[in-house]
Amino acid sequence: MNQILQTEKKKEKKxxxxxxxxxxxxxxxIIFAVILIGVGVYYIVxxxxxxxxxxxxxDTPNVDITKQEDNILIEINSKLAISKIVYNWNEEEEIxxxxxxxxxxxxxxxxxxxTNILNLTVxxxxxxxxxxxxxxxxxxxxxPVIELKLTTDNKIKITVQDETGIQYMNYSWNNDEPKKINVxxxxxxxxxxxxxxxxxxxxxxxxxxxxxxxTASKELEVKGVKIPTVSFxxxxxxxxxxxxxxxxxxxxxxTLNGQQYQINYGNKTVIEYKQPIQKGENNMEITVENQxxxxxxxxxxxxx
Numbered sequence: 001m002n003q004i005l006q007t008e009k010k011k012e013k014k015x016x017x018x019x020x021x022x023x024x025x026x027x028x029x030i031i032f033a034v035i036l037i038g039v040g041v042y043y044i045v046x047x048x049x050x051x052x053x054x055x056x057x058x059d060t061p062n063v064d065i066t067k068q069e070d071n072i073l074i075e076i077n078s079k080l081a082i083s084k085i086v087y088n089w090n091e092e093e094e095i096x097x098x099x100x101x102x103x104x105x106x107x108x109x110x111x112x113x114x115t116n117i118l119n120l121t122v123x124x125x126x127x128x129x130x131x132x133x134x135x136x137x138x139x140x141x142x143x144p145v146i147e148l149k150l151t152t153d154n155k156i157k158i159t160v161q162d163e164t165g166i167q168y169m170n171y172s173w174n175n176d177e178p179k180k181i182n183v184x185x186x187x188x189x190x191x192x193x194x195x196x197x198x199x200x201x202x203x204x205x206x207x208x209x210x211x212x213x214x215t216a217s218k219e220l221e222v223k224g225v226k227i228p229t230v231s232f233x234x235x236x237x238x239x240x241x242x243x244x245x246x247x248x249x250x251x252x253x254x255t256l257n258g259q260q261y262q263i264n265y266g267n268k269t270v271i272e273y274k275q276p277i278q279k280g281e282n283n284m285e286i287t288v289e290n291q292x293x294x295x296x297x298x299x300x301x302x303x304x
Contacts, residue, residue, distance in 0.1 A: 061122045063132050067111070072118070072136070076105045080124040087120045101125055113140040143216035144208040151194065152287060152297035154227050156220070158206055160191040165211035172205050173198055197224035225294035230286060232300055238274045239282070239302055245269060245290040254286035267291060277304050 061078035076082060082099035089112055099105050109118075120132040144162040151157050160169050165188040170178035181193050191208070202224055207217045228245035230252075241263075243249055248267035255261070256275065263273050282302040289295045 059124075059128075061124070061130055063120070063122065063130075065118070065120075065132070065134060067136070068108075070111050070138075071108050072111055074105075074107045074109065074120065076122055078103050078122070078124060080126065080128075083123045083125050083127075085120065085122050087118065089116045089118060111136055111138050113138045141212055141214055143214050144210050146206050146208055146216055146218040148204065148206065148218060148220045150222070152295055154225065154294050154296075155194050155196055156204060156222065158191075158193045158195065160206075160208040160216075162189060162208070162210040165189055166191055167209045167211060167213075169193070169206065169208045171195065171207075173202050178205075178207070197222055199224045199226065223293070225290070225292035227294040227296045228288040228290045230288045230296055230298055232284075232302070234277075234302060234304070235274075237304060238276050239284075241271075241273045241275060241286065243271045243288045245288075245294070247294075248291040250289045250291050252286065252288050254284055256284045257282055277302055279304055 059078075059080055061076055061080070061082065064075045066073045066075070074085075074087075076085065076099075081101040081103055082105055083101060084099050085097050085105065085107070086094050087097075087109070088094040097105075097107060115135065115137045117133060117135050120134075122130045122132070124130075142163070144160050144166060147157075147159040147161075149157045149159070158169070158171060160166060166183045168183060169181045169191045171181070171193070172178040181191055183191055188211075195204075197204075200223065202222055204220045204222060205217070206219075207215060209215050226245070226247065228243055228249060230241070230243045233240040233242070241252070241254070243252055246269055248269055249265070249271055250267075252263040252271065252273070253260070254263075254275075257278065261275070263271060265271055280303070282304060283299075284302065285297070285299045287295055287297045
């Protein structure tokens with residue numbers, strides 16, 4: 001009876017011993033798998049060249065960008081030799097500069113006008129890239145303003161203005177040599193010059209250069225004609241107006257003491273007209289125009 005009980009007790013212990021063995025093998029397999037994974041990861045990391053190693057801060061090139069009037073100066077210093085630098089403005093085409101494996105490099109780049117972003121990449125001998133980006137705002141410099149105006153006596157008045165200051169102005173008729181007009185020392189922001197128009201059809205060319213060496217130019221097509229002559233003679237209480245022009249007179253307009261008058265006798269070469277005047281001071285402004293459009297304007301004061 002005792003033997004039977006002992007045998008049953010031994011049978012109850014067997015499942016416990018098998019479970020321990022299973023647990024042992026499971027733990028062993030897990031440990032082995034972890035070891036295999038670790039070895040595999042180590043092999044991949046140490047042998048795969050596409051994975052970048054962390055870059056030492058001391059190996060990063062020092063880039064200094066300084067604005068100098070209309071340019072920027074890029075100065076690069078690096079412990080590692082520099083292979084090249086690549087830059088562009090905004091999304092424009094990239095420009096590559098060979099650094100010839102030097103550890104220092106300087107480059108001057110012209111600044112475009114407006115708002116622009118500089119993209120700069122420094123590449124060292126190991127192929128490492130360091131990128132920089134900076135925005136610049138440059139206001140566009142204005143050109144000199146040139147005005148060409150036909151005067152009442154059939155001449156051209158040239159006016160050039162520039163807030164930064166003008167160096168000089170040139171003007172020429174047709175293919176003649178340009179004539180240089182220097183700026184007034186007391187006011188270098190404006191030049192005014194009145195020029196006669198040659199007879200016939202002509203081209204006036206004007207060029208002005210300001211203190212920043214910015215040039216502006218303007219042309220005008222204009223016909224040069226002879227202008228009428230006009231004279232005055234007081235006779236008692238009247239003034240005799242005499243106008244002459246060999247091509248024929250078209251019209252005479254004048255204002256006397258604020259009152260407007262007009263004389264139109266057709267295509268005559270000589271006109272004489274007697275205009276009554278008042279006692280005391282009389283002020284007259286008169287314009288005589290011929291058939292070719294030539295005009296003469298005068299102002300006179302007559303005391304009666």
